[in-house]
Amino acid sequence: MEKIPTIVEAVADLTAEVRAVTLRAADGRELPRMEPGAHIDLFLAPGLTRQYSLTGMGASGDRYCIAVKREPQSRGGSAFVHDNLTPGDRIDISPPRNLFALHSDASPAVLLAGGIGVTPLYAMAKALQDRGTSFRKDYFIRSLDLAAFHEDLAKMGGQVRFHSGLDPEETRRTLEDAIATAADGTHFYICGPVPFMECAVSVVESAGVPADRVHVEYFNAAPVESGADAGFELHLAASGQTLRVEPGESILDVLDRAGITVDTSCEQGICGTCVTRVISGIPDHRDMYLTDAEKAANTQMCLCVSSVKEGPLVLDL
Numbered sequence: 001m002e003k004i005p006t007i008v009e010a011v012a013d014l015t016a017e018v019r020a021v022t023l024r025a026a027d028g029r030e031l032p033r034m035e036p037g038a039h040i041d042l043f044l045a046p047g048l049t050r051q052y053s054l055t056g057m058g059a060s061g062d063r064y065c066i067a068v069k070r071e072p073q074s075r076g077g078s079a080f081v082h083d084n085l086t087p088g089d090r091i092d093i094s095p096p097r098n099l100f101a102l103h104s105d106a107s108p109a110v111l112l113a114g115g116i117g118v119t120p121l122y123a124m125a126k127a128l129q130d131r132g133t134s135f136r137k138d139y140f141i142r143s144l145d146l147a148a149f150h151e152d153l154a155k156m157g158g159q160v161r162f163h164s165g166l167d168p169e170e171t172r173r174t175l176e177d178a179i180a181t182a183a184d185g186t187h188f189y190i191c192g193p194v195p196f197m198e199c200a201v202s203v204v205e206s207a208g209v210p211a212d213r214v215h216v217e218y219f220n221a222a223p224v225e226s227g228a229d230a231g232f233e234l235h236l237a238a239s240g241q242t243l244r245v246e247p248g249e250s251i252l253d254v255l256d257r258a259g260i261t262v263d264t265s266c267e268q269g270i271c272g273t274c275v276t277r278v279i280s281g282i283p284d285h286r287d288m289y290l291t292d293a294e295k296a297a298n299t300q301m302c303l304c305v306s307s308v309k310e311g312p313l314v315l316d317l
C-alpha cells in the first residue's frame with residue numbers, strides 16, 4: 001500500500017472527547033486533493049492502522065485535517081491519537097480513498113450525522129455550501145457541548161439542525177420528519193454509530209427512497225460471525241501452502257497461526273485493508289466494504305470476517 005510520510009502540524013481539542021489533528025507532507029510537497037467523504041489510513045504503530053475521515057485541507061489548502069473521538073472501548077487507535085500524537089511527530093498515511101462520495105449533479109442532499117459520524121458530513125456540508133447545492137444537515141448528539149464543529153456548522157444557518165439528548169424513539173421520529181420533508185430526488189448521506197445507522201437506514205427504506213440515493217458510511221460495525229460454518233481447506237497460491245480452517249475459526253486466525261501476516265485494520269469488514277484476491281472458490285461475503293457487484297464477482301474478499309461458501313478456496317497469498 002502506498003504510504004505518504006507526514007508530520008503532525010497541530011493538535012487541538014474540539015470537545016472534551018474529540019481531538020483535531022492537522023497533517024502536512026513531510027517532504028513539503030502538496031498532498032493529493034481530497035474529495036468530501038474521503039478517508040485516509042493512519043499507520044500509527046506496527047499492527048495499528050486506523051481510518052479517519054478527512055474533514056478538510058486546512059486554511060492553506062494543502063493539509064489533511066481529521067477529528068478523532070476518544071472511544072471508551074478503543075482498540076488502540078483513538079487512544080493512541082489522543083495520548084501520543086503531538087506536533088512534530090512523523091506518521092505515515094495512505095492517499096485518500098473515497099467510498100462515500102457526494103453526488104455530482106445539482107440534486108439536493110440531506111446529511112444525517114450521529115455523534116462522531118459528523119466528520120465526513122462536515123466536509124460534505126462545506127462542499128455543498130461552496131457549490132451552492134441545496135442541503136440540510138441533521139446532527140444528532142448526546143449534548144451540544146460534545147458537538148464537534150458546532151460553531152462552524154451553526155454559522156451555516158437554518159439548514160443545519162442540532163438534535164441533542166434525544167432518546168431512540170425521539171431520534172426515530174426526528175429522522176422520519178427529516179426524510180418526509182425532503183424534496184423529491186434528494187440524496188441521503190448517513191454516518192454514525194451502528195444503532196443510529198440501523199435506525200436511519202430503516203427509516204429511509206420505509207420511506208421508499210431508491211437505494212441509489214441512500215449513501216452510508218460505517219465507522220464501526222455490528223458484530224459479525226467470522227468463524228467458518230464448516231471446516232474447509234485453504235490453499236495459498238503464492239506460497240503453495242494448504243491450511244485447514246476448522247468450524248468456528250476465521251481465515252485470519254488460521255493465517256495468523258501459520259505465521260502469515262495480512263495487513264488488517266478494523267477487523268470488522270468495513271475498511272478494506274485485508275481485501276485479498278480470490279483465485280478460485282466462492283467466498284461467503286460478510287463484510288460491508290465490497291460493493292454488491294464486487295461480491296457477486298467473487299474475485300476478492302475481506303479475510304477478517306468472510307468465510308467460504310463453496311471450496312476449495314484458493315487465495316493469492
Ligand code: FES
Pocket residue numbers: 263264265266267268269270271272273274275287289302303304305
Ligand atoms: S481489516 Fe478492515 S475489512 Fe478486514
